[in-house]
Amino acid sequence: MTGNRKLRRRRPDRPRLIAHRILGAVTQQDAYANLETARVLAEAGLEARDAGFVTELVSGTCRLLGTYDRILAAASGRDSFDPALADALRLGTHQLLSMRVGPHAAIATTVDLAAATVGEKVAGLTNAVLRKVAARDLEGWVEHLARAEDDLGRLALRTHHPRWIAQAYVDLLGDEAEEALAANNVPPVPTLVVRPGLASVDELEGEPTARSPFGARRAGNPADVPAVREGRAGVQDEGSQLAALALAETATPTGPWLDLCAGPGGKAALLAGLAIGQGSTLLASELQPHRAELVAQALRAYDGPHRPVTVAADGTRPAWPASTFAKVMADVPCTGLGALRRRPESRWRRQPQSLAGLVPLQRRLLVTALDSALPGGVVAYVTCSPHRDETEGVLDAVLAGRDDVTREATTQLWPHRDGTDAMFVALLRRS
Template structure:
């Protein structure tokens, strides 16, 4: 290996790479050398197959799989980066693979295509030594899809190795550069569908930011997020994330939310307070918009709160924890029964007096069935999830522009119901984990056009009350967070008061 290669191998994936094949080099061809593969690569492959075959989410499938198979330590870190990284950069790797095969990629069997993408990520994204990346992936192919497919995988991956990794970006983006199509270039190099690239550029501008930030935003979507904990008020404090004998917590404080702590490792389940529900795993942006919603003042009583779309329960648990401190109660509503069960679990550690009800029902009916019944209503609306692509990388490949039509109709109906359910003087928080203008500014504007009983509240002021004056926000009364600016998911918050 060259000196440059050795330096590359000492990067973020160095330890894992050495644990997965950086040993004595065999003179045998990879197809002859390996008959199977290691547990980490096998787990990553099985995750990719579940994501493709059953629309599963990798962040829900991989952790229990690793636990069940007892894959830990470096192996677990390797499997995590291999699965998530392959999903994030699929578009880029497909552009590379298209130049290395003699057929359209949609004519390659899906399991074989997943193996090729995994191999490409090891070679181009993780800088695993070439012989290890090729031989281990070919061994897995031989074990799972047969000898003939393994020979094909071997040939294609060896084709990738003939071009230096840093030259592939220029090579696959050359047609877009020559055509002057910056959206197409970024779609390939930053591995996002072109319609998502255009939507994010529009969203940046609409929220008062510069379109030149687009590439940084896309790159932030492709960076593996750190695990962020929420220390639920009244239920836990720093001592609960501090090992015995240490004076400092094992996690560092977040940037904006006083409840947020960033875990240096990737196994929150090792913390007892996480296992018993007093501490949770929750993006700091999600915590921040929830706390800002609670910072907005209501006129009159402040005793009964509603989480209209509560599943899977992270915001509901934070609301309930604060409700317990303030002497309020929450009702958590969720339309899908299996997600209602997740809400029950999330609220397991919360004081019973703080939770009035956890129920299954259509949020669109609540305003009609319980008019003016709540002092606060939080609507975390179903959305495209374009703000959480770094956590759910497969979402970018599942969503289409056609999804917006049905989602924005649903969002408007839910927001109308939320406004009807809050009493005059009460507050509604409209939240999405998407920065798409159609799901944020347009939905709110459309609903308010048809009503004369609602006024906007300065959400930026509420966020600053929680996060401090230094939090960078646009010159608007709603708030849009960004991965490349705030280090959070791209959460949106609009605050409204019922007249």
């Protein structure tokens, strides 16, 4: 590269530089794309149009990351790149294949970005690889790569999921799996929820949710809604609202309520208001102190004699006597395979081995939840994953050893059927 050509290199534009920084935090430091985007944009002071461009660039790139990596490998003949170069190429690929950015602009701006963030030495490689990527559209690439695949591999490629997740969906849904997987590629409109007794649904300024009487869908920044800013409302998927409602509406003896795995506090915030409405008090318990702090924040607007209590505690070693609670929410840590619409990078980060680590914990937490319930009390076992190992598998293993528990109802929600996260809810009554 001569000195003259170096002088002609443009500085990358700020939105693309910011998108590159956010993507680096996601791919190299395990940040969550949506949280990192919100954090960086809050400080960046970009115009709304540029902020929208960054959000689409990052979330779209993360959602199709595995597909783009396969395209880049095929286009370059290389299995790996310097991490910062890989991120620049991924962003360029998303602009070429999934955004309305012209090929010349997508390639030229990505070459500038790679040169500025990695070094002038990668400019030629970036240009050459992206020209090859631009030779096909996304559908063409998927068809090209699918030639070497079996049926499951083709389904995974077409819907932009890793093979093991496509397999789990096929196991659950058969022919309906493709529709369900495709629904994970459509980002949902944010859903807001009131704290019962503290705000009305009208105050959410959105379209009321179909099944939860406490929610409304509203595009835009939730913090623009006064009730959200004041802690009298929050953000919560309708499926999560329905899980809390199912427990709250089940007839039980009188007694306090427990949320065993409460962080960051979505279900606890709804349950706390519903408990107050029934003359009860919610104890919200969460293992991680910083997440317990988020729960306390979510519950901050409640007051009065039945106001909720938050503690940081290990749910497998309860800090309360057995047989104490009328209603127990066990919303256990899970793979989150049911919330892929809202967490764009999650499908590529999770591995099948994640299940092996989570299932024993899920079983232990369910045992504690059941032991914590009063005779006649009800436990809601909830996952935001439809994976059989985390749902029916855990129930089978735990309930096989207990004759004091009756299964009353099971619900599996799906984005493509219900417009919610794929939340699993089982109601279990202790005798």
